[in-house]
Amino acid sequence: MWEVQKMEVLEVARWMDEKGLVVGTSGNVSQRFREPDGRELVAITPSGRQYDTMEAEDIVLVDMEGQRVEGELAPSIETMLHLGIYRARKKVRAVVHAHAVFGSAIAVTGKEIPCLLDDQVTFLGGEIKVAAYALPGSPELAKNVVAALGPRNAVVLANHGTISVGRNLREAFNNCELLEKTARVYVLAMGLGTLTPVPADMAEAERAFFAAMFGEN
Numbered sequence: 001m002w003e004v005q006k007m008e009v010l011e012v013a014r015w016m017d018e019k020g021l022v023v024g025t026s027g028n029v030s031q032r033f034r035e036p037d038g039r040e041l042v043a044i045t046p047s048g049r050q051y052d053t054m055e056a057e058d059i060v061l062v063d064m065e066g067q068r069v070e071g072e073l074a075p076s077i078e079t080m081l082h083l084g085i086y087r088a089r090k091k092v093r094a095v096v097h098a099h100a101v102f103g104s105a106i107a108v109t110g111k112e113i114p115c116l117l118d119d120q121v122t123f124l125g126g127e128i129k130v131a132a133y134a135l136p137g138s139p140e141l142a143k144n145v146v147a148a149l150g151p152r153n154a155v156v157l158a159n160h161g162t163i164s165v166g167r168n169l170r171e172a173f174n175n176c177e178l179l180e181k182t183a184r185v186y187v188l189a190m191g192l193g194t195l196t197p198v199p200a201d202m203a204e205a206e207r208a209f210f211a212a213m214f215g216e217n
């Protein structure tokens with residue numbers, strides 16, 4: 001069942017791999033959807049599998065408590081992290097977790113990226129915060145990531161990688177690429193000298209646009 005939802009998750013996982021946003025079997029992708037009876041399910045990539053040989057039937061379905069309801073393989077080790085975000089953010093229907101290079105450089109500094117670019121503020125929601133360190137797969141990591149993500153669409157995981165979210169998979173993937181581009185610009189610009197953030201009043205206008213588009217209320 002739910003072949004379309006599984007295929008979509010697989011497609012985005014392959015994009016992530018092909019664009020070099022993950023290394024080996026790292027990273028994971030999920031989307032949330034609703035069954036006709038109203039139950040919410042999450043289709044998520046399996047644990048420890050190569051993306052190039054992954055097939056739609058390898059994508060695992062879990063309920064909102066993390067119980068596997070379909071699939072032979074174990075779901076991603078970060079399943080509880082994805083579920084924590086879905087519980088906290090009602091409009092979010094897709095989550096992409098990557099280990100991209102420039103986002104990971106920010107993850108090592110532990111310092112948030114200020115509001116540097118118009119598209120960053122408009123589509124990611126402003127500054128990009130770094131969630132406090134916790135072990136991969138731990139409940140603490142889910143808690144720290146939900147707190148640092150807040151109402152925004154992207155966050156960095158200290159000493160680990162990045163998370164981006166969206167109202168659908170394409171949006172979550174676009175946000176993954178936008179986060180990596182922003183981190184790359186930040187690293188390059190720091191080598192050129194003093195940084196000039198987006199003017200404060202313009203950033204406010206862009207945040208208002210973001211809130212109208214992606215806000216929970």
Ligand SMILES: [Zn+2]
Nearest residue numbers: 026027160161
């Ligand atoms: Zn990871």
